[in-house]
Amino acid sequence: MIKLAIFDMDGVLTETSHYHYLAWKALADDLGIVIDEAFNEELKGVSRKESLIRILEHGNQLNKCSEDEIGRLMTQKNDHYRQLIEAVTPNDLFEGVIEIFQLLKKNNIRIAVGSASRNAPFLIERLGIKSYIDYVVDPSQVRGKPEPDIFLDAAAFFNLSSEDCIGIEDAKAGVEAINSAGMLSIGIGDAEVLKDADYAYNSTKDSYSYFETLTLVR
DSSP states (O other), X not given: OOOEEEEOSBTTTBOOHHHHHHHHHHHHHHXXXXXOHHHHHTTTTOOHHHHHHHHHHHTXXXXXXXXXXXHHHHHHHHXXXXXXXXXXXXXXXXXXXXXXXXXXXXXXXXXEEOOSOTTHHHHHHHHTOGGGOSEEOOGGGSOOTTSSHHHHHHHHHTTOOGGGEEEEESSHHHHHHHHHXXXXXXXXXXXXXXXXXXXXXXXXXXXXXXXXXXHHTO
């Protein structure tokens, strides 16, 4: 019986990947590194530091950066990103999210957010969904996806086993993390990219039918 649903943020509850892209591209431009939106797809579900490392490797500049410089660049990118997401409102929440949350709450299934972004609490506030969320994983305290730590952390907070939980992700790395955690995985997006998910849906709204079935069997 499922007792906890762990949702990724970007691509599942809302879409801020374009803001991430704009912030990363501005930083890359400053460094003389060329990235495009196709490259940005490789950064989905990946931690801020790992994303920066991939960009620096792409530009053959990783060996030129000290840890202090990497920290400074991460801060620069995040400050720019935070400026961009100031414009986020509840209107940016994907269709179907509130209905899914209401269904889960009605059936006493807890809701956690397991995002690689440290800005998840800020986005939760901006999207107006704080009252639905029972726990937010702090990604700075665990290994990033595709390691299973983010999902295992959420389960441990409620003293639940992996069999009691499901994870909802839009990125390949996220689905891999859920599967490695021994949880049921729900993919949102391209079914081919998310072929390792137990179930895949084109959109969060389309996944409502799964949650409806989930609650009917309780």
